[in-house]
Amino acid sequence: MKKTLTESVAVANAIARANLFASRDPRTRIFSDRQWLTPFVGGSYQFLDGAERLLDARMLFFYYATGITPAMSEAKPGTGSAYAVALRDSAGEYLDGGRTYQVDLPGPIPAKDFWSFTVYDNQTRSLLPTDQKLAGIDSTLPDIKKNADGGATVWFGPKPPPGEETNWVQTMPDKGYNVLLRLYGPLEPWFDQTWRPGDFKLQPSIM
Numbered sequence: 001m002k003k004t005l006t007e008s009v010a011v012a013n014a015i016a017r018a019n020l021f022a023s024r025d026p027r028t029r030i031f032s033d034r035q036w037l038t039p040f041v042g043g044s045y046q047f048l049d050g051a052e053r054l055l056d057a058r059m060l061f062f063y064y065a066t067g068i069t070p071a072m073s074e075a076k077p078g079t080g081s082a083y084a085v086a087l088r089d090s091a092g093e094y095l096d097g098g099r100t101y102q103v104d105l106p107g108p109i110p111a112k113d114f115w116s117f118t119v120y121d122n123q124t125r126s127l128l129p130t131d132q133k134l135a136g137i138d139s140t141l142p143d144i145k146k147n148a149d150g151g152a153t154v155w156f157g158p159k160p161p162p163g164e165e166t167n168w169v170q171t172m173p174d175k176g177y178n179v180l181l182r183l184y185g186p187l188e189p190w191f192d193q194t195w196r197p198g199d200f201k202l203q204p205s206i207m
Contacts, residue, residue: 016063019056021087021094021122028060035092035199036084036181039064045073064125075186078112082186086179090199097128098173100157100205104198107150112185114139117154119169122176130170136179137169156200 028037041057042049045068061068064085071080088094089101109115116138119128127135137144137154143166146152155161156179160168171177181197189195 016059020060020063023056023060025056025060027057030084031193031196034196035088035090036086036197039083039085040073043073045070077188077191078185080186082183082190084181084197086181086200088200090201093202095156095171095177095179095200097171097175097177098158100155100159100161100203101200102203103154103156103200105151105154106195106198107147107152109139109151109183110187110189110195111139111183112187114184116182116184117169118180118182119156119171119177120180122178128172128175128177130172132170135169137167141166155203157203161203 023037025041027041030036030038039061041047041060042054044054047054047058047061072083074080075082086095086103095101103117105115116136118136119130120126120135121128129135139152144152145164145167153164153167155164155168156171157168158171158173160170179200183190
């Protein structure tokens with residue numbers, strides 16, 4: 001029995017991990033031309049579609065996160081929060097902690113309150129441990145550089161590009177990671193998709 005249960009845990013973990021990191025559900029895609037995914041397939045915090053319980057969608061969310069509220073899955077313009085997950089770069093390859101990526105958030109960014117990027121370890125699904133104080137970056141930081149249109153360019157990699165230290169998020173060469181974009185107080189351009197965040201674009205290595 002112990003052997004059977006031990007094997008069952010390993011298989012269940014593999015199923016849940018594949019369901020998150022390689023979902024075959026097209027409803028996880030937020031945009032047809034981008035890699036960003038939603039953790040809220042079906043748009044219900046109870047993962048219900050009428051009388052149907054969306055078991056794969058619920059498994060995907062709770063393997064990635066630990067708690068949910070109605071406001072998280074049912075945000076409306078100007079209230080609540082909106083979420084988008086990046087697992088892969090613009091070419092469809094999984095994000096590599098030893099490589100450098102550039103992400104453009106065109107302006108104006110549709111967040112009434114603020115926006116943030118948070119970096120998570122693929123293995124533990126907890127915050128990525130790095131030498132930085134924060135595992136991410138957000139628009140409340142006083143030194144973050146904005147582009148002329150009010151947007152921002154953010155860099156992810158082991159080392160910052162020269163002159164981009166304030167807009168850089170550290171990653172680790174020996175760890176895979178994923179990124180969660182949060183918009184607090186999301187505005188209409190997010191909902192009607194007239195605003196779209198850029199994908200992670202692989203850049204030359206920085207020595």
